Amino acid sequence: GIQVEQxxxxxxxxxxxxxxxRCNFSDSVNNLQWFHQNPWGQLINLxxxxxxxxxxxxxxxxxxxxxxxxLLYISSSQTTDSGVYxxxxxxxxxxxxxxxxxxxxxxxxxx
Amino acid sequence: EAGVTQFPSHSVIEKGQTVTLRCDPISGHDNLxxxxxxxxxxxxxxxxxxxxxxxxESGMPNNRFLxxxxxGTYSTLKVQPAELEDSGVYxxxxxxxxxxxxxxxxxxxxxxxxxx
Numbered sequence: 001g002i003q004v005e006q007x008x009x010x011x012x013x014x015x016x017x018x019x020x021x022r023c024n025f026s027d028s029v030n031n032l033q034w035f036h037q038n039p040w041g042q043l044i045n046l047x048x049x050x051x052x053x054x055x056x057x058x059x060x061x062x063x064x065x066x067x068x069x070x071l072l073y074i075s076s077s078q079t080t081d082s083g084v085y086x087x088x089x090x091x092x093x094x095x096x097x098x099x100x101x102x103x104x105x106x107x108x109x110x111x
Numbered sequence: 112e113a114g115v116t117q118f119p120s121h122s123v124i125e126k127g128q129t130v131t132l133r134c135d136p137i138s139g140h141d142n143l144x145x146x147x148x149x150x151x152x153x154x155x156x157x158x159x160x161x162x163x164x165x166x167x168e169s170g171m172p173n174n175r176f177l178x179x180x181x182x183g184t185y186s187t188l189k190v191q192p193a194e195l196e197d198s199g200v201y202x203x204x205x206x207x208x209x210x211x212x213x214x215x216x217x218x219x220x221x222x223x224x225x226x227x
Contacts, residue, residue, distance in 0.1 A: 004153075035218070041120075043154075043202055043218035086154060096167050097142055097206060099216070101154040 002028050006102035013077050013109050021072040021105045023087035031090040032063050032070045038083040077109045115219035123225045129191040132222045136205030149199040193226045
């Protein structure tokens with residue numbers, strides 16, 4: 001079946017710390033991407049990363065498709081990084097654009 | 112360009128009432144999706160429009176939910192009658208491509224629905 005699992009479910013950091021969020025996905029999932037839901041509820045697309053590594057400022061992501069996992073790195077965290085981070089992917093066997101999400105990691109960054 | 116717009120941003124209604132959520136996708140995007148996040152759980156797919164046609168409505172929870180997309184532009188999601196378990200955040204997203212590369216997905220800010 002289609003499974004997208006994230007860990008940890010909750011993460012509390014002090015400002016300036018680094019963190020790694022993990023997403024494991026089943027073989028039927030591809031086209032992995034990461035989203036951030038900020039405290040105002042907006043869902044922002046961070047990375048489209050079916051494989052390889054990408055970086056955007058203090059954030060970077062790596063997907064090892066052959067081992068069915070993706071990692072999101074946040075360096076020098078800031079309070080504005082707080083919110084819920086979701087990974088999501090598509091059903092490999094479908095031509096439709098439906099995304100399957102994990103349950104998210106709730107990140108709280110304290111000043 | 113304007114993003115995906117949803118309104119209202121918040122809605123509090125009593126059990127048994129009707130609520131209509133609206134989504135205005137990015138102009139020119141044929142694909143429009145509705146998703147929902149119930150408190151603490153994953154974001155779940157509800158349905159997918161291609162222009163004015165329902166491409167996939169397998170995620171709609173029951174017949175109390177009705178989605179329409181008039182003329183292939185904006186979309187509405189009506190819940191009638193609302194139940195307590197319908198509470199959550201309803202997201203709309205649009206994209207130009209149906210599948211494959213989905214970095215063209217743009218989500219709206221969501222409508223937080225609370226049924227009391």
